[in-house]
Amino acid sequence: MAQIAGLEGKIRSARIFIEQYGGSPVKLAVLPEYLFTSYPGRISIPDFAKRAGFAAEGPEYQALGGIAERMGLFIAGNAYETDKAFPDFYFQTSFIVAPTGKVILRYRRLLSMFAPSPHDVIDRYVDAYGPDALFPVAETEIGRLAAIASEEILYPEIARCLAFKGAELFCHSSSEIGSPLATAKDIAKRARAFENAAYVVSANTAGIAGSALPLMSADGNSQIVAPSGKLLAQSGSGETFTAFAEIDIGHLREQRRQPAMVNSLARQRPGLFAPAYQAAAATFQAGNLMLGPDGKPQVPEREQFLKMQREVIEKLAKAGVI
Template sequence: MTKTYSAVAMQLAAHSIEKTPDKAAARKQMMNMIGEVEGKIRSSSIFIQQYSGSPVKLAVLPEYLLTSYPGRISIPDFADKAALEVNGPEYEALGAMAQRLKMFVAGNAYETDENFPGLYFQTCFIVAPSGDVVLRYRRLNSMFAPTPHDVWSKYLDIYGIDGVFPVAKTEIGNLAAIASEEILYPEIARALALRGAEVFAHSSSEIGSPLDTPKDIGKRARAQENMAYVVSANTAGIKDTTMPLASADGNSMVVDYKGRILSESNTGETFTAFADINIESLRATRRKPAMSNFLARQRLELFAATYSGNSPQKADGLIQNNDIKTPDRDYFLRTQEETIERMIKDGLI
């Protein structure tokens, strides 16, 4: 076990593939981006070790760094043009990068799965210094993209519940991933913490502000209530879209297991959100009887009836007659409208 090490949230600009003319150009742009990212991590980690004295063992990259968001591109077209294959060349390049850097690299990308043709999932990944992908987490709550919950019965049959909430037990601690706005959903972080997660890698692309944003509050809350570190990397803007560049920029941070912000970035491309991670101290705190030991004080049976079978948004929405249905872009909004109507009818809202 590495006793103390530095983790860095690499605040980098995402590069949209929306304007690339074809699949080949999009894939070339993505591979070039991986090469650029390696150089930025390497130079940043050298400075961090010189400054803090601790080697960088974990670098977290922002949400959808290689492609940006799909926009109105159809799901099949975006999957073909930009989604990574599980054992595809982009993951090979990321694995080789992690080997050369000798560190864990966490990131986020859109990904296809041969078990679910016609779909893609937004996936958080962690690549080990060995070059192997040691964690693959598919985003569970998304407004405009398919999720495992939309094909829930089949997904569970293939991957099981531990594949839904994966935790990688490594020499730098037990690592888990949370995608983007999922930091606002306490159940996701709690499910991972109860499986042993000690460090949450949070890849995000969000509005930055000098005011507290919902996600900023969520990062501190998830860290404190789960007694875990949060390493949150935001984009430094998104290139080649019609939006102003800095619309999703700033406020990358590292939060400790007491909910304290250890470091936070301003705007632009930067590595300034870095801090020491002390797993031994975290574990000692988790093992100490105290009012502040929130994990040990959980009484989950109290909430089982509330959660069981009472989901506002229903599972298996993309399974029809036992086949996978490829949705149009408007499907997700229609589904939420129907959910709200049902909640009103049931007197829930």
């Protein structure tokens, strides 16, 4: 709560500078991953959920909603979140809070290496929230907004599914290595923007305190990418707001509706690829791996995550994929 309370002054002063510098009103602020808590490390899943998880209707979201309401802007971020439907679990959740103070979008990370995912309990999750909860898009007065969590920017299917539902801007909360060289995530951000004719607004941490890693290991390269794949703004290292730019949703919509070779979204043929994905589903990681024989969620030990991946690799090798 203290961390959240400190955000308002920083966002407010940043907005004053940006509006004086650029003239356009600030309508969206994207915050980095691990802003409220660091990563779980070796802490058990139930213990971390208890110690660090935000409740969906909890005081943390109310406090963030108060900032959004007082400042009249959208706030996007990422947190670990508990869920009454899945006791002892947590999900890494990207959220968007509207100027009304309400959370209007909640995206739970689907591809996670060492944490539970909705895919691990997919049948129960869809029963609880419906299929639309997997790839949510929020229709707002500043455009159709979606969220991509951290490392998921590397996976084109996540962004594509959101684009199929109309997403025009991806809010990307991340914690990653910053470098003057092009990193994998840098390349992916530009690719996701161009592939889907969408903006990517990506916020990186300015270091992670209190861990064994050197403080500035994840720092720098917060950026905004245009639908063309070109950088509009990019920050250096340190705590900063300097990755800011003007977003022109009206122009984006004109471009999406224009027949052209570079209209990559309109040229897609999903039906062409669907059989290949369907055929591969049995070879790659299956869903519901954290549901017991009785259909109830079962919390895994952390060692199980590596075991699951080893099993997938064995299947891929046997199938001749790798």
